[in-house]
Amino acid sequence: MRLAGRTVTFFLGEDGKEFFHRITGEEHSPDLVTADVEETDDVGIWIRMQRRKSPASLVLLRWEFILGIELPVDTGKVVGLKG
Amino acid sequence: MDISVRGSRSSAQDWVRAQQIPLNEIPPLDEQQKAAALQMRISEEDYARSVYAGYLSQQELLQRTLRFGRWLNARVGERTPNGCVDAVELDTWSGKLKVKVLIAREPVIFEVDEELVDGFMTTGSAELERSIFRLLEINLPQQQVARAS
Numbered sequence: 385m386r387l388a389g390r391t392v393t394f395f396l397g398e399d400g401k402e403f404f405h406r407i408t409g410e411e412h413s414p415d416l417v418t419a420d421v422e423e424t425d426d427v428g429i430w431i432r433m434q435r436r437k438s439p440a441s442l443v444l445l446r447w448e449f450i451l452g453i454e455l456p457v458d459t460g461k462v463v464g465l466k467g
Numbered sequence: 468m469d470i471s472v473r474g475s476r477s478s479a480q481d482w483v484r485a486q487q488i489p490l491n492e493i494p495p496l497d498e499q500q501k502a503a504a505l506q507m508r509i510s511e512e513d514y515a516r517s518v519y520a521g522y523l524s525q526q527e528l529l530q531r532t533l534r535f536g537r538w539l540n541a542r543v544g545e546r547t548p549n550g551c552v553d554a555v556e557l558d559t560w561s562g563k564l565k566v567k568v569l570i571a572r573e574p575v576i577f578e579v580d581e582e583l584v585d586g587f588m589t590t591g592s593a594e595l596e597r598s599i600f601r602l603l604e605i606n607l608p609q610q611q612v613a614r615a616s
Binding site for chain 1: 468469470471472473474475476477478479482483486503506507508509513514517520521524525526529533536537555556559560562
């Protein structure tokens with residue numbers, strides 16, 4: 385399954401919650417995070433992040449931080465033209 | 468020739484563009500998309516920006532698929548005088564292009580890996596071109612396809 389370029393929901397383990405707590409600086413540690421995926425590699429998933437008043441950045445979410453992934457299936461959406 | 472793209476995915480460039488555009492310039496979500504945002508526990512604004520980024524990239528994929536379709540149609544026409552490409556559909560989920568060729572009005576449908584097409588269209592590689600010609604040899608009636616040079 386190719387995740388690159390898709391909007392994906394990640395269910396986080398304890399380390400994942402701690403990781404997001406640190407990078408967002410928010411008090412509450414999220415159980416899940418929804419983000420757009422840039423690419424995946426052996427280490428984890430590079431996600432795109434846009435924090436308030438900060439430039440967009442890529443963040444590496446390590447595989448061991450992730451309990452599961454939910455991906456909406458939009459197979460019905462088709463665009464086309466006459467060539 | 469019908470050209471289509473099924474599903475969407477966004478490039479980093481389009482995603483950044485969608486993050487920077489004023490919210491009032493982004494198309495509003497429909498009810499199905501609002502339900503998807505709720506399901507993913509993401510704000511409607513964030514999801515609208517992701518959807519818009521996907522839309523921008525989908526238009527680029529459509530143009531890329533069109534360029535390949537035109538190139539392939541010319542190659543099919545050179546090698547199979549009574550043949551033409553009738554439709555090309557890129558499925559972003561499977562990463563394949565479904566090609567429908569008409570030969571004497573009879574349809575022949577086969578698939579080409581998106582990576583192969585992207586590689587060929589961005590490098591012009593003769594080796595990748597041979598792979599595409601090989602697919603024509605395999606999938607189109609043998610007597611109607613000449614060997615690639």
